[in-house]
Amino acid sequence: MQLLTLPPSPGLATSIRATAQVFEDPTSRALLAHLQQVAPSDASVLIIGQTGTGKELVARHVHNLSARRHKPFVAVNCGAFSETLVEAELFGHEKGAFTGALTAKAGWFEEADGGTLFLDEIGDLPLPIQVKLLRVLQEREVVRLGSRKSIKIDVRVLAATNVQLEKAINAGHFREDLYYRLNVVNLVLKPLRERPGDILPLIRHFIAQYSHRLGHGEVTLDAQAQRKLLDYSWPGNIRELENVIHHTLLICRNKVIGVQDLHLSNLRIERQDNFPESVPQSAETLLQKAFEKLLEQAHGDVYEKVEAELLRTAYRYANCNQVHTASLLGLSRNVTRTLLIRIGELVVNRRRPALDTRDGRVINLST
Numbered sequence: 001m002q003l004l005t006l007p008p009s010p011g012l013a014t015s016i017r018a019t020a021q022v023f024e025d026p027t028s029r030a031l032l033a034h035l036q037q038v039a040p041s042d043a044s045v046l047i048i049g050q051t052g053t054g055k056e057l058v059a060r061h062v063h064n065l066s067a068r069r070h071k072p073f074v075a076v077n078c079g080a081f082s083e084t085l086v087e088a089e090l091f092g093h094e095k096g097a098f099t100g101a102l103t104a105k106a107g108w109f110e111e112a113d114g115g116t117l118f119l120d121e122i123g124d125l126p127l128p129i130q131v132k133l134l135r136v137l138q139e140r141e142v143v144r145l146g147s148r149k150s151i152k153i154d155v156r157v158l159a160a161t162n163v164q165l166e167k168a169i170n171a172g173h174f175r176e177d178l179y180y181r182l183n184v185v186n187l188v189l190k191p192l193r194e195r196p197g198d199i200l201p202l203i204r205h206f207i208a209q210y211s212h213r214l215g216h217g218e219v220t221l222d223a224q225a226q227r228k229l230l231d232y233s234w235p236g237n238i239r240e241l242e243n244v245i246h247h248t249l250l251i252c253r254n255k256v257i258g259v260q261d262l263h264l265s266n267l268r269i270e271r272q273d274n275f276p277e278s279v280p281q282s283a284e285t286l287l288q289k290a291f292e293k294l295l296e297q298a299h300g301d302v303y304e305k306v307e308a309e310l311l312r313t314a315y316r317y318a319n320c321n322q323v324h325t326a327s328l329l330g331l332s333r334n335v336t337r338t339l340l341i342r343i344g345e346l347v348v349n350r351r352r353p354a355l356d357t358r359d360g361r362v363i364n365l366s367t
Contacts, residue, residue, distance in 0.1 A: 097146025
């Protein structure tokens with residue numbers, strides 16, 4: 001089993017990070033093979049995945065497989081600093097550059113010189129800092145805050161995000177040129193629920209780790225508890241799994257973990273497509289899920305609601321063109337017109353009939 005763990009660091013907060021990573025599931029093995037191919041190069045890498053999927057562990061493994069492995073690996077959380085401090089933290093500052101700058105200080109780029117700089121949550125960087133970061137990546141030099149002197153650096157940059165940067169670019173929150181500079185190599189870490197083959201090895205690892213730490217000796221997992229853990233969706237990914245096992249070992253008795261010892265969250269987290277899915281879902285699959293959700297809240301009018309919403313959506317998609325709407329739905333224009341009138345999307349202007357006095361009959365001249 002290929003196992004990655006974070007090095008001991010008592011002062012480092014790990015509340016939302018994964019502290020272990022395995023590559024047992026076929027999806028994970030494919031990721032590992034790709035990682036091993038690209039790691040020896042000096043190419044920038046963008047690592048994408050939800051919180052707790054092990055992005056920093058993968059970044060460290062890339063570093064350890066590269067020619068820079070004997071040089072520093074520096075990990076920085078871009079969301080951990082205020083906008084006023086992040087520039088000084090990344091690029092350094094001179095004495096007196098701002099209030100409280102009592103001495104000169106090297107930034108993280110200088111600290112990582114010759115090695116690897118891991119920029120976690122790169123999507124949290126303010127736009128002005130993104131501009132300066134792009135220049136550093138292009139010029140391979142930094143200028144400390146309060147100085148005009150450039151300092152040459154030799155750093156490989158690995159970046160990570162739990163948001164879809166393409167959406168951030170479209171919203172004007174992330175620079176497109178910086179995205180392409182960072183995204184030379186793309187590594188996507190799937191949520192734990194999408195790589196079920198990794199779950200049991202991780203469970204065994206954390207049981208062994210916390211059993212030893214708590215002095216419990218050997219602890220086993222009964223069949224029912226194992227099935228419940230394997231069937232759970234793990235919205236918090238590896239970090240949630242670790243917390244569950246830790247808590248379980250604090251309360252379990254007789255050195256056997258049973259279902260009664262497991263405390264799994266009932267929280268349902270609605271994901272907003274923060275990262276690319278491993279397999280794109282078909283329109284039919286998305287429709288099926290939408291229908292299932294609608295049926296859960298059904299009050300006997302599902303068919304009417306679905307038909308009305310389909311007509312409205314198609315009509316607006318066709319820019320309120322009846323012929324185009326009919327073509328999209330595979331209906332005749334007359335049927336489409338009738339249905340649109342029925343749901344109130346189309347209003348007919350009915351004029352008063354005119355009288356043809358030639359033979360005394362009333363004829364509707366508006367038709």
